[in-house]
Amino acid sequence: MSSDWAVLTLGDVCEKITDGAHNSPKSVQNGKPMASVKDLTQFGVELSEARLISHEDFDALVKQGCRPEVGDVLIAKDGNSALDTVCTVDKPLDAVLLSSVAILRPNKEKLDADFLKYYFCSKETIDYLKSNFISGAAIPRVVLKDFRKAVIKIPPIEKQREISRILRSLDNKIELNRQTNQTLEQIAQAIFKSWFVDFEPVKAKMAAKQAGASAEQIESAALCAISGKTPEQLAQLDPQTLQQLKTTAALFTDALVDSELGEIPEGWEVKTLEKLSSTIAMGPFGSNIKVETFVDEGVPIINGQQLKGTILEDGDNKFLTYDHADKLIKSNVYRGDIEITHRGTLGQVSIIPEGSKYERYIVSQSQCYIRPDREVISPLFMIYYFKFDVGQHELLAHKSQVGVPSIAMPVTNLRKIELLVPSKGILDKFQEIVSDLQRKMSKNIDEIYSLQELRDTLLPRLLSGEFSINPELPTLQETL
Numbered sequence: 469m470s471s472d473w474a475v476l477t478l479g480d481v482c483e484k485i486t487d488g489a490h491n492s493p494k495s496v497q498n499g500k501p502m503a504s505v506k507d508l509t510q511f512g513v514e515l516s517e518a519r520l521i522s523h524e525d526f527d528a529l530v531k532q533g534c535r536p537e538v539g540d541v542l543i544a545k546d547g548n549s550a551l552d553t554v555c556t557v558d559k560p561l562d563a564v565l566l567s568s569v570a571i572l573r574p575n576k577e578k579l580d581a582d583f584l585k586y587y588f589c590s591k592e593t594i595d596y597l598k599s600n601f602i603s604g605a606a607i608p609r610v611v612l613k614d615f616r617k618a619v620i621k622i623p624p625i626e627k628q629r630e631i632s633r634i635l636r637s638l639d640n641k642i643e644l645n646r647q648t649n650q651t652l653e654q655i656a657q658a659i660f661k662s663w664f665v666d667f668e669p670v671k672a673k674m675a676a677k678q679a680g681a682s683a684e685q686i687e688s689a690a691l692c693a694i695s696g697k698t699p700e701q702l703a704q705l706d707p708q709t710l711q712q713l714k715t716t717a718a719l720f721t722d723a724l725v726d727s728e729l730g731e732i733p734e735g736w737e738v739k740t741l742e743k744l745s746s747t748i749a750m751g752p753f754g755s756n757i758k759v760e761t762f763v764d765e766g767v768p769i770i771n772g773q774q775l776k777g778t779i780l781e782d783g784d785n786k787f788l789t790y791d792h793a794d795k796l797i798k799s800n801v802y803r804g805d806i807e808i809t810h811r812g813t814l815g816q817v818s819i820i821p822e823g824s825k826y827e828r829y830i831v832s833q834s835q836c837y838i839r840p841d842r843e844v845i846s847p848l849f850m851i852y853y854f855k856f857d858v859g860q861h862e863l864l865a866h867k868s869q870v871g872v873p874s875i876a877m878p879v880t881n882l883r884k885i886e887l888l889v890p891s892k893g894i895l896d897k898f899q900e901i902v903s904d905l906q907r908k909m910s911k912n913i914d915e916i917y918s919l920q921e922l923r924d925t926l927l928p929r930l931l932s933g934e935f936s937i938n939p940e941l942p943t944l945q946e947t948l
Contacts, residue, residue: 473623473933476578479616484573487545487612488565489534493525500526505544505568508553510589511643513542515563526564534564536571541584545570546609551597554588556581570610580625582632587620590931623933631930638923645912645919652905653778659901660852663720664890668693670733673722690717719893729888736890742883744850747839750810750879751831752799762786767793769830770801775809775816778851779909782825782917793830800828804847806838807831808854808863810878815863819851822903823910836878845889846899848906853887 478485493502499520507518521529529535536542536557543554546568565571574581587593601615602608622628662668672693676686688699691713695702702710723734732738741748757769768785793800801807803824809816811834820829831837840847853859862885867875875881889895928934 473621475619475621477616478572478618478620481575481579481584481620481622482572482616483575484533484571485612485616486533487567487570489529489532490567492566493521493529495519496522499523501563502526502529502566503563503569504566505547505549505553508542508544508555508569510553510555511639511646512555512558513561513563513565518563521564529564533571536561536565537573539573539576539581541572541574541581541588543570543572543588544568545612547607550602550608550610551588551594554585556585570612570615578625579620579622580628580632582636583622583628584620586632586635586927587622587931590928592928593931634930635923635927638919638926642916642919642923645916649909649912652909656778656848656902656905657852657855659898660849660856662693663894663898664849664853664888665856665858667724667733669717669720670722670724673720674724677722686722687714687717690720716897719891719897727888729886732888733890736888738886739889740883741838741885741887744841744845744887744889745838746841748836748879748882749798750836751833752796754833756796756799757788757830757832761788761792763789766790767800767828767830768826769832770807770835771832772809772813772816772834775807775818775835777818778855779906779913780807780818780820780824780829781913788830793828796830799831801831801837801839802828804840804842806840806847806851806854807835808837808878808882809834810836810875812873814867814873814875815854815860817851817854817859817863819847821906821910823907823914825914836882838882844892846895848899848902849895850887852902859885 488504489502497520499522501515501518502521503513503515503518507514538557538560540557541554542557542565544550544552572584574584588597597610597618601610601618603611623631669690672689673686676689681689688702691697691702691710692699694716695713697705702713705713721734724731725734727738729738764787766787766789768782768787770780771783771785774781774783774785788796801820803820803822806817806819838850840850854863863875866877866881867873
């Protein structure tokens with residue numbers, strides 16, 4: 469530790485240490501957001517899933533100091549995630565907090581908010597805080613009057629800001645990549661919904677045809693539906709791009725016909741998942757994967773945390789030896805396979821991307837998987853089918869109502885699910901477009917991992933004073 473670093477307490481360097489509301493107003497359909505620990509992320513408070521309370525209750529809690537201010541540091545205070553998640557408030561937050569979130573307001577002359585956030589992210593700090601300031605066996609929680617006494621070691625304020633600037637630049641790039649991936653994912657979902665849920669290109673052709681439009685006008689209507697552009701904007705496209713759109717538009721029919729699933733585009737078929745897959749299977753029994761069989765390197769076991777997004781993300785994996793994995797060959801999954809949780813958090817679905825870090829994985833006993841037959845179906849069409857309401861409904865139609873949440877006979881029921889399958893040409897075009905989006909997403913994910921590794925390597929060295937800041941580091945930041 470550098471000799472000019474002061475040893476103080478949180479109470480010494482914070483103007484305010486409090487938490488959110490200790491009473492929980494009733495939820496309403498239209499109101500203002502009230503966030504809890506579940507809405508806390510390392511990049512801020514995510515309000516998309518926060519419940520709403522009345523304006524009157526909201527205003528009352530604002531007066532009680534339950535709405536954080538810009539520059540505050542928020543940290544998980546109650547529950548199993550206590551002290552694990554921390555963030556800063558970087559812009560005005562139109563939400564109040566529950567008591568499960570602690571609010572720390574640094575004295576700006578003594579303590580930089582970002583420095584405090586990163587200090588709380590240090591493993592050494594987390595271990596110290598959890599060992600000394602968490603109480604409660606059933607529900608772990610931090611007692612704030614004791615938390616004020618927590619020791620913090622800080623350098624002069626200018627040095628704090630320099631450390632924060634270096635670490636924040638890495639986090640900013642990570643967040644930019646995450647936001648870019650969200651946009652790419654929204655584009656893929658929008659295409660799927662337009663083509664395969666709302667049948668917009670087909671309906672556009674039908675409407676133009678019924679209005680007595682010419683063949684050229686019918687084509688233009690489909691082009692507008694596919695591209696989201698007006699006829700005037702289409703006219704500004706380069707010839708190659710316009711021809712690609714015309715080729716895609718020609719793949720769609722101009723009629724709907726009746727089927728057991730309702731009206732569907734002419735020429736499309738209803739097929740069971742069994743006919744569209746080469747393999748549908750479950751993970752191994754728990755007795756086949758035990759803690760004592762884990763190794764440092766080998767074939768990774770997929771965990772539920774990796775199945776939150778469309779693309780499987782490598783995380784804190786456990787590994788089996790290659791020999792052990794070979795003995796569980798029916799539980800080996802590969803690029804293009806789709807994994808589904810059938811126990812615990814039901815219906816999470818992800819696909820192993822073509823650019824995956826590993827050639828194969830092992831699914832756990834809480835997962836089953838589908839290996840699409842690429843001769844007849846697009847793996848990306850299938851994954852987005854299960855991401856939308858209709859696919860989620862099919863997955864959860866047979867869930868149990870008691871005990872540990874689970875899907876009864878997952879493999880048997882999966883085989884019976886019926887999908888509306890378009891023509892091979894449309895499937896191939898969707899696979900082509902979304903594959904390009906997913907390649908970009910995978911590249912961003914790889915960069916996120918590299919940036920996280922760099923940040924996590926720098927963090928303890930910067931916070932201990934071991935790593936001296938030199939003039940070259942700002943140049944390093946600017947290249948990120």
